[in-house]
Amino acid sequence: MPRPAALIDAVAHGDSDDPRLDSLYVDAIRDTIERFEATGSPVITDGEQRKYHNFWTYSVHGLPNTAPDGFKIPFTAGHTRRMPRLTSGPFRYKRYADSYLDVAKRYAHVPIKQAVISPSALSLMYPADGIPGYSREQFIDDLLSEHETEIRRCFQKGAYKVQIDFTEGRLAMKIDPSGHLLNSFIDLNNLALARFSPEDRQRIGVHTCPGGDRDSTHSTDVDYAELLPSLFQLKAGNFYVALAGERDRIQVLRIIRHYMKPDQRVFVGVVAPIDPRIETPEEVRDRVFEAAEYIPIPQLGTTDDCGFSPFSDDISTSRDTAFAKIRARVAGTGLASRILGADQ
Numbered sequence: 001m002p003r004p005a006a007l008i009d010a011v012a013h014g015d016s017d018d019p020r021l022d023s024l025y026v027d028a029i030r031d032t033i034e035r036f037e038a039t040g041s042p043v044i045t046d047g048e049q050r051k052y053h054n055f056w057t058y059s060v061h062g063l064p065n066t067a068p069d070g071f072k073i074p075f076t077a078g079h080t081r082r083m084p085r086l087t088s089g090p091f092r093y094k095r096y097a098d099s100y101l102d103v104a105k106r107y108a109h110v111p112i113k114q115a116v117i118s119p120s121a122l123s124l125m126y127p128a129d130g131i132p133g134y135s136r137e138q139f140i141d142d143l144l145s146e147h148e149t150e151i152r153r154c155f156q157k158g159a160y161k162v163q164i165d166f167t168e169g170r171l172a173m174k175i176d177p178s179g180h181l182l183n184s185f186i187d188l189n190n191l192a193l194a195r196f197s198p199e200d201r202q203r204i205g206v207h208t209c210p211g212g213d214r215d216s217t218h219s220t221d222v223d224y225a226e227l228l229p230s231l232f233q234l235k236a237g238n239f240y241v242a243l244a245g246e247r248d249r250i251q252v253l254r255i256i257r258h259y260m261k262p263d264q265r266v267f268v269g270v271v272a273p274i275d276p277r278i279e280t281p282e283e284v285r286d287r288v289f290e291a292a293e294y295i296p297i298p299q300l301g302t303t304d305d306c307g308f309s310p311f312s313d314d315i316s317t318s319r320d321t322a323f324a325k326i327r328a329r330v331a332g333t334g335l336a337s338r339i340l341g342a343d344q
């Protein structure tokens, strides 16, 4: 969720770990949860208000063994976002996402989904020319162990679902059209997922999207047909798939139907964060009907296409607009559920 203006302003003029920010963070989280619950959404989040700077590097931000000149994500608007580069081992997270649940649980009355970053995204921190005395294999071992720890801690704190953010899946096909990079991402994430029981994996999901920052994307031009067959090889029980912003939703739904497995649920995106127009409940309802022609109803859910402000300083979407879109998502899903006879 877009942060309140006071928080964005305070963060811009200080350090993200400045304790003086604490009360602003807590106010933002409490307000987000109140407004999220008021939409009627059966599952909510804390809006990732405290994931400064973003969803991608929150767990490693501020690590001493990093340099700022790491992997760049180019967006179509012309700007780039950059992640830190690892300079020495061992690799450890600086913070785990369950710390956000500690605060969210104080205010929430409904189940909370917690998003975490994928191992494949963080794998991009390891430099291509290696690190003396700390091999890529050692790094991957440490990375998988930290990711596993983070998810287990989230479940221990009561997360209803854990969502692994995998925005770099589609981007991988843009960087390497041969598919090798995407395959290596899928293999790496499956190594992590294999550490969990089938019951746990039913509560773990994967988010895919073309990226969303300042109303632009990083990989809309990559055809989902290049990504989805591999995506559904991930040993996860839930998939949160950006769909509302796609040019040809029917084609995407056909591919999903072909590749999804019987123990997988698909939450289709029914509102588009980078579209400034607020969808109507009827539009959302019709998108659910459309999806229900391809995805069995017990395996179908709805979601937002992506975060409304995955990078904290992105003010292209207001908080009011974001919540209005979520209200439309919840109301439209309700309209469809009543007609389709599904439980929400």
Ligand SMILES: [Zn+2]
Pocket (backbone or CB within 6 Å): 167, 207, 208, 209, 210, 211, 212, 305, 306, 307
């Ligand atoms: Zn996304």
